[in-house]
Amino acid sequence: MNKGAHNNRVNMTDAEWQVRCDLAAMYRMCDLYGWTDSIYTHLSIRVPDEPHCFLINNYGDLFSEVTASSLVKMDLEGNVYTDSGAFNPAGLVIHSGIYRARPDVNCVIHTHSLAGTGVSTLKNGLRPISQDVLEIYGELAYHEYGSIRREEGDALGLTSQNGDCLILRNHGLLTVGATHQAALLRMYLLSRACEVEVIARGLGEEPAAIVPGVVEEFVRHAKIRHASSEWGMIEWRAAVRQIENRNTDWRQ
Numbered sequence: 127m128n129k130g131a132h133n134n135r136v137n138m139t140d141a142e143w144q145v146r147c148d149l150a151a152m153y154r155m156c157d158l159y160g161w162t163d164s165i166y167t168h169l170s171i172r173v174p175d176e177p178h179c180f181l182i183n184n185y186g187d188l189f190s191e192v193t194a195s196s197l198v199k200m201d202l203e204g205n206v207y208t209d210s211g212a213f214n215p216a217g218l219v220i221h222s223g224i225y226r227a228r229p230d231v232n233c234v235i236h237t238h239s240l241a242g243t244g245v246s247t248l249k250n251g252l253r254p255i256s257q258d259v260l261e262i263y264g265e266l267a268y269h270e271y272g273s274i275r276r277e278e279g280d281a282l283g284l285t286s287q288n289g290d291c292l293i294l295r296n297h298g299l300l301t302v303g304a305t306h307q308a309a310l311l312r313m314y315l316l317s318r319a320c321e322v323e324v325i326a327r328g329l330g331e332e333p334a335a336i337v338p339g340v341v342e343e344f345v346r347h348a349k350i351r352h353a354s355s356e357w358g359m360i361e362w363r364a365a366v367r368q369i370e371n372r373n374t375d376w377r378q
Contacts, residue, residue, distance in 0.1 A: 133195050133197070133199070133208040133209050133211070139174070139175070141174035141175065142173055142199075143194065145171050145172075145173065145174060145181065145306075146194035146195070147376065147377045149181055149192075149194075149197060149233075149306065150192050150193050150194045150196075150197065150376035150377070151365075151366060151369060151376050152169050152171075152235070152306060152310060153169060153189040153190075153192035154369040154372075155310065155365045155368070155369055156189050156235075157190045158365075158369060159314070159317070161237040161313070162188070162189045162190075163237075163238040164188070165185065165186055165188060167236050167237050167238050168182055168216075168217040168220070168221070168236055169182070169235045169236070170182040170217070170233070170234050171232060171233045172225060172231070172232040177225075177229065178201050178202055179199055179201050179202075180199075180200065180202075180221060180222075180225060181197045181198065181199055182197065182198055182200065182213055182217050182221060183197060183198070183217075184198050184211040184212060184213075185198075185211075185213050185214045185217075186212065190374075192376065193375075193377070193378040194376060195378055196211070197211075198211035198212070198213050200213060202222040202226055204218050204222070215274065216274045217236075218279075219274050219275065219276065219282075220234070220236055220279060221236075222279055223278070223279025223280055223281070223283040223286075224279075224282065224283050224286050225283075226279075226283055227280070227283025227286055227287060228283065228286055228287065228302060230304055231286070231303065231304065232303070232304055232305065233302065233304075233305065233306040233308075233309040233310075234300065234301075234302050234309065235300065235302075235309050235310065235312075235313045236294075236298065236299070236300045237299050237300075237313065238298040239298070241320040241324045242298050242299035242316070242317055243297065244320070245293060245320040245323050245324065246293050246294055246296055246297055246298055246299070247295075247296055251266075251268060251293055252266065252293070252319055252320065252323055253323065253333070254336055255322070255326060255333040255334070255335075255336065256323075256326075258315050258318040259319035259322070259323070260336070260341060260344040260345065260348070261344075261348050262291045262312055262315045262316055262319065263341065263344075263345050263348075264345035264346075264348060264349055265289045265291045266289050266291050266292075266293065267285055267286070267288040267289030267291070267293075268292070268293050268295060269282055269285040269293070269294050269300075270295050271294070271295045271296040282294075286300075290302050290308075290312055291312050291316045293316075299316055299317065301316055304355070305355065305358065307358030307359050307361070308352065308357055309358075310358060310361070310362060310365070311357070311358035311361050311362075312358075314361070
């Protein structure tokens with residue numbers, strides 16, 4: 127049972143309730159994919175028609191406990207608009223920094239997966255050695271480790287203007303999207319790419335190189351695919367079926 131905040135739908139628009147359900151579903155998906163770190167890390171989604179506000183998990187809930195009504199609504203300055211609930215201060219810094227700098231972004235996903243955090247410690251980061259990384263290679267950006275304060279959020283926002291898939295040095299991964307489907311698919315691909323990178327580095331042999339021209343062509347076509355508002359939708363529907371099959375209901 128969810129032990130976090132429960133917010134009343136009375137003063138909530140249908141659009142807000144829908145994105146609450148979508149965000150709660152993403153928390154369950156991240157739990158299924160093994161991207162959790164106890165009660166740490168966070169995903170958020172911007173509230174429709176309220177660009178200064180976003181939803182985030184109640185601090186202290188496990189990802190498997192998050193429901194639509196337990197999500198905390200807050201603004202970019204940290205003011206909370208829901209009846210109850212707490213937020214991770216690092217979540218405010220990271221997500222508000224992105225939303226301030228990227229008005230085109232409506233969803234932010236931040237993880238501490240082992241492979242992602244491992245790659246974040248590497249000086250050279252991800253190499254173009256797998257199909258997974260090629261899909262997001264043209265969207266990669268790296269952000270140096272910094273203190274959790276407002277200035278760091280602003281700096282992260284500036285870094286996010288260089289790419290939708292961020293490797294936070296010595297920290298973890300972060301992806302964004304105009305839609306939550308796109309942000310989720312980017313995190314899936316980025317996480318897979320990091321897993322392959324870690325495996326490849328442990329094999330004791332130089333990985334087979336992909337011809338540079340092929341890399342460039344793949345990246346070019348990926349950019350076209352990602353520009354579609356439908357990109358990530360079919361994968362999203364499949365992920366929803368996965369969590370529905372676990373007999374859990376996040377739409378509460």
